[in-house]
Amino acid sequence: MRRLGCAGAAAAVLLLVVILLGVRGWNGEGPAERPLTVQIRQGSSLAAAATRLEQAGAIRSASRFRLLARLLGSGDSIKAGEYGIPVKASPSAILALLQQGRTLQRLVVVPEGYPSVLVHEALMRAQGLVGDVPVPAEGSILPDSYAFQRGDTRAEVVGRMQAAMRRYLAEAWKKRKPGIAVSTPEQAVILASVVEKETGKPSERRTVAAVYGNRLRVGMPLQADPTVIYPITKGRPLGRRILRSELNDSENGYNTYARQGLPVGPIANPGRASIDAVLDPAPSEALYFVADGTGGHVFANTLAEHNANVRKWYAIRRARGEM
Numbered sequence: 001m002r003r004l005g006c007a008g009a010a011a012a013v014l015l016l017v018v019i020l021l022g023v024r025g026w027n028g029e030g031p032a033e034r035p036l037t038v039q040i041r042q043g044s045s046l047a048a049a050a051t052r053l054e055q056a057g058a059i060r061s062a063s064r065f066r067l068l069a070r071l072l073g074s075g076d077s078i079k080a081g082e083y084g085i086p087v088k089a090s091p092s093a094i095l096a097l098l099q100q101g102r103t104l105q106r107l108v109v110v111p112e113g114y115p116s117v118l119v120h121e122a123l124m125r126a127q128g129l130v131g132d133v134p135v136p137a138e139g140s141i142l143p144d145s146y147a148f149q150r151g152d153t154r155a156e157v158v159g160r161m162q163a164a165m166r167r168y169l170a171e172a173w174k175k176r177k178p179g180i181a182v183s184t185p186e187q188a189v190i191l192a193s194v195v196e197k198e199t200g201k202p203s204e205r206r207t208v209a210a211v212y213g214n215r216l217r218v219g220m221p222l223q224a225d226p227t228v229i230y231p232i233t234k235g236r237p238l239g240r241r242i243l244r245s246e247l248n249d250s251e252n253g254y255n256t257y258a259r260q261g262l263p264v265g266p267i268a269n270p271g272r273a274s275i276d277a278v279l280d281p282a283p284s285e286a287l288y289f290v291a292d293g294t295g296g297h298v299f300a301n302t303l304a305e306h307n308a309n310v311r312k313w314y315a316i317r318r319a320r321g322e323m
Contacts, residue, residue: 026068029088031060036085058085082150105147112143112271113196115235123154139189139266176279181213190262192270192278197226201296205277210284222256230254230267
């Protein structure tokens with residue numbers, strides 16, 4: 001009896017050691033020496049996922065992972081997707097990633113005021129997206145960060161970007177202030193794209209929008225340099241001063257020096273703040289603005305005031321050696 005008791009005790013101790021080693025291995029450091037990316041295909045079983053993790057070097061043994069997952073895991077099903085496995089991630093942490101569906105997030109970032117040619121370039125550079133897509137219509141994309149997973153198509157991502165713009169514009173249009181200078185959501189996007197390119201200072205957007213709205217109401221040309229540049233570069237930087245011949249070109253519909261009213265289309269993809277500024281401009285009677293030397297602008301109601309401000313700006317540029 002004593003021998004049986006000793007044997008039972010030994011077996012219990014051995015079982016306890018096995019359990020402790022198993023728990024330690026389950027929660028201890030994994031073998032990954034660098035961050036890993038692992039793709040778990042749709043419909044994969046735990047066994048198939050474990051094999052893929054072992055092949056990638058995220059775990060040491062697929063069979064041990066499966067056993068410990070059944071013994072010590074939550075029992076929840078795993079989810080398909082692309083996963084980023086951190087350095088030395090434990091098997092338990094990896095299983096939690098797969099069960100919770102915390103997939104690797106890839107992003108296409110569209111800054112405010114990005115022209116569509118640059119949106120297209122960002123989409124074509126994005127690793128993990130598949131398929132080709134034409135340059136989106138200017139002004140149809142809402143600037144934001146868009147998440148995607150490996151294997152998504154570029155057309156799908158563009159569809160999400162354009163749907164986001166439609167939703168935001170529809171909601172913003174409902175809240176527009178009465179008496180604004182634009183009469184359709186499409187016109188709002190056009191004017192917002194001009195505001196976006198004319199100032200990068202958030203506090204000025206509504207006043208810049210007011211200036212252009214005032215000009216539209218009194219029949220003054222907008223005289224916005226970015227609209228003249230757009231047909232030349234499609235929104236990319238010009239890299240030089242605008243030529244007199246370009247300012248005089250009355251044949252294209254974007255030259256707001258040679259024609260009154262809005263340009264024929266957007267010149268960029270405006271962000272939410274610029275759209276909001278056009279739909280709720282500042283209460284201002286200003287018709288003019290010029291740079292003030294600090295990255296912002298100074299505004300004027302009359303041409304005489306504006307000319308004085310221009311002289312001050314020229315003096316600043318001469319002092320800087322720019323003229």
